Every structure is written in C-alpha cells, then in structure tokens.
Amino acid sequence: MAKIIYVDHEGTERAIEATNGESVMEAAIKNSIPGIDADCGGACACATCHVYVDESFLEKVGTAEDMEQSMLDFAENVKPNSRLSCQISVSDDLDGLKVTTPESQH
C-alpha cells in the first residue's frame, strides 16, 4: 500500500491509498480523481494520463522507457518531470508520492 497524492492544476490535493502493483493511473481512475482521462486503459496508446511527478520522487519513480517518452514528446505542456501515470507502478517505495495533473489531457 502507498499513499498517493494527486494535485489538480488549481492546486487542490486529493490523497488515496493505492495497492501495490496497480498503476498510479489505475488508482486515480478507481478513486475518480479528476484530471486523468486514461482513454486507452493503460496500454500506453493514448497519452491521456499525463502527470508531473514531484521532484522529490523523481529518482524513485525512475525514467520513462522509449515508447512512453515518445508519447510524452507529443503531449501538451510537457516538463522534465512529466510521466504517463499508467507506466508508474505503485509500490511501498512510492508511499507519499505527489503527482500534479495538467489542465487538459487533450
């Protein structure tokens, strides 16, 4: 289990308890966190689950693989700490992870 905090583009924080092995995207969808669309359901096919990872967790979260990186290159408002949340797997290590959602996923 890990506590994940989702911050929307206006700064509102929502904290949930996520299960190890599910993705940060799935945890968001199950808890109706606004700001993550995840149209393809986690197949890394749509780039609509874009989040900004809090700087303090960048190392633990790791870097995007090729496919994800090339998807991110075409998302709107990409920053160095951008990730697709479907590709971040929840683990105890990520307890307290804070991610911010962009204003729009399209």
Next chain:
Amino acid sequence: MDLSNAERVVIIGGGQAAAQACASLRLFGFEGAITLIGDEAALPYQRPPLSKAYMKGELAEERLYFKPANWYEDQNIDTVLSVRATKIDRSAQTVELEHGGSVPYDALIIATGSRPRTLPVDGADLDGVFDLRSLSDVERIRPRMIAGQKLVIVGAGYIGLEAAAVARQLELDATVLEMEDRVLARVTSPIMSQFFEDEHTRQGATIKTGARLASLKGSDGKVTHAVLADGSELEADLVLVGIGILPNVELAEDAGIACSNGILTDRDARTNDPRIFAAGDCAARPLVHYGRDGRLESVHNAIEQGKLSAAAIMGKPRPPEDCPWFWSDQYDLKLQIAGLSQNYDETVLRGDPSERKFAVFYLQNGKMIAVDAINSAPEFLASKKLIITGASLAPSLLSDTFKSMKEIAATAA
C-alpha cells in the same frame, strides 16, 4: 430539447460507452437517478485486453473493470445486471425489462454495443467453437489455451490476429483462415497486410488467405476438424471466430428510431428522438473530419460518445471530437492507428518494415487522412493532429526519416 430538468437517466448497455456516460453525467453535475441496464453479469470492463494481455494471463481480472463496485454505490448509480431490456416505449418514456417491470426515463442513452457475426456453417455450435467478445467468452477459452493444442482462427481481422499472437506466445499450434487474399484486408493497406502476415508466419502461425471455411466437423459433440471449401481439412481442438460484429440496433429500430447500419445520431450523440441518445459500437455518427456518417468500433468512440451524450443531457458545451484512433498489440508490436484510411489515393511509407518500426500514411488529394504506425508513437501522435487540421504534406517530406515528426508537423502548420 432542453433536458436540464431531467431527473432520471437510463442507460441500456454495460460496456465502455455506458461506463463513460455514468462518469461524465456525475462529473457534469447530474444529481438525479442513473440506472444502468446490462445483459452481462459483470460491471463495465475493458474489452481490448480480452484478446491481448488478459487472454494471455498477464492481467488480473480486477484490472479490467473501469470502476470498482463501490464506486457505483458511492455515485448512487443503480446497476441492473444480467438483465435484457426488451422494449423502449417512447410515449410512456420507459424501458421494459425481460423479467417484467420497467424503468422510467427523462433521458435515455442506448449503448447496446455489438455482437459477433455468427459463423454461417454446419458445426458452428460444436463444443470448442468460441466467439471472442465478452469476459465470459474468454473465461471459457482460456482453460483450453494449452501448449500444443491445435487452434483454428476464422477471420484475420484485428481480433483474430491478436488471438493468434497470444496463442503462439502460449505455444499453441495456430492457423488463421481468411477469405480475402490478404489479412486485415478491410482495414489496412497491402503493405501493412504483408507485414503482419510475414510477422505471424515468422512467429510460427500458419496464415491461409483465400481460404473459405465450409464446415466444422466434430465427434461426440466436440469440434475436431475445420473443412475448407477446397475440400481440405485441418485438425482443430479449438476454433475462435473473429469475422466481425453487428451493431445491436434492434431495440432502437423496434421503437422507430432512425437506423442505418447503426443508430443514427447527430454530433451530440442524439437520435431523432430528442430524449434518446446512442453511444459506442451501436451508433452511426457524423465523422466530422471525413464529411460522412459512420459507425466506429473503438474505445475512442465509446468514450467520446459517452461524454457527448452526457454533455448534451446536461446542456454543457460539446466536448471535442477527436480524430478516430485505435490500437492493436501483437507480439512485441504496437500498432497505433489514427484516422480512417478508406478512400485513400496514395500511401507513403516512412521507415523500414524490416526494423519493426515504421509508419504508413494515407493521403487523399494530398491531405493526410490516416496513419498506421508500428512501434512509432511520434508518427501516430503527430498524425492525429495533422488529420484534424487537414494538412497537405509532400510525400517526400513524410518519408524523410532524417526529419523528426515534430519538424514535419511544424512545416505543415
């Protein structure tokens, strides 16, 4: 019609469009009653993994569901499962249910989806012959996907080829039968068809094109052979049928709602009855980037029309209409498709198929209308935008792999 005073929304169907409509209605602030009527036992779940990761056993069932059961309770959504709607009474504004009873509506969303075409041959009802559409289909198929078993797949569309890839990865003996002279004939260009045929052959599957199934033979009620029109026979322990789907339009048609290969809707997903909407596989909608109506069998379409219908009911601005998009996973290949390639007059190849990383662009009068991208996300994502803007692009520019898709897209802007 202004439905902003609607107190009761009924959704017929329990697939992705239905789930999206539920979520969007609540997101847009609808506080009234929502009733979802589904004929499957399961709450709404993702279908794409059924022929991919889930079939292969790499994805737990609970990860298929869009929302956990308690979400529907929390959102005060009444889910009526394993129940068929039998009639829409437009004058009474009710939906009748198979075991009696009816549900009144102020607004109705028809999201009845589609059903597999059935195999029009003798033996189609033998044990061991399966459709591949629902979770319960896959529950029955998976225990039989055992290494060394002989699997015959009828139809080389995306479902058939995805199942063939899973079967080979599970070390089944897989043969795919296709009536046309190439795989994916209805949906892609000869160059892509050849690429997938070569890939499946390399992976040890047998692809038989120009092969018409005549009948299925069995013994003791269980399938044993597929018989082709030329008289040849193939051994078969298991047969999967993937020959396309038919939209479930009967409820709408019987209620006098306009249909033509799908329930006809306007851009807001509204049918010719202003209280009734249609979303997902069952609907035929304006394809705004193509100047015609059409039915789309895709996740993108289910999500978008779920949102469009919810927005229209709530009097919200129409959500954006995206370029249609699709994907298919086979082996380590990710095919991403943007747009609709029908009626293209030119193709442009970018990259080298032998490197398993390339794209085929489809042009009509010099404008990009679609792309098939293999392991090439930039080509897919850039093209989605170029298709929407109707950009004209020189073929020599599109095929220039020394330029990135970002640079190419910037040229078109």
